[in-house]
Amino acid sequence: MKVIRSKEFTAGRAWGALDIANMDGTTVRLHWTDQPYKWHVNDGEEVFAVLDGVVDMHYREAGVERVVALYTGDVFFAGVGCEHVAHPRGAARILVVEREGSV
Structure with a gap:
């Protein structure tokens, strides 16, 4: 059993997990x-x-770059082959579910 208080979590570097x-x-x-x-x-x-x-969240569809703003509670699904990059506006905490060892 684990309880994680996500708002209390910080890391020593960007994208620390x-x-x-x-x-x-x-x-x-x-x-x-x-x-x-x-x-x-x-x-x-x-x-x-x-x-x-x-x-x-910046992502490319058919070679065209698009951007969608994700707010607290929003979820982005990147399907197979979806090229993307996340740009936080200040500090952010993000839950990521993915295959082990993925980039």
Whole structure:
């Protein structure tokens, strides 16, 4: 049994993470960041839930870059092959569910 108070979590560096669970190769991690990530495509699908803060998610569809603002409680699903990068507006806490070892 675990209780995680996400609003209390911080990391020593951008995108630092607290490993919450590994379920048969699917990881659940709580990330803290105040800096953008990098453009990437995951090794499989990814669920990205904003628990605190605001994140601008940039993604490419058919070679066209788009941006959607994600607010606390919003969830972004990156399907296989979805190129994306998260840009927080200040500090943010994000729950990420993805294949173990994914970028």
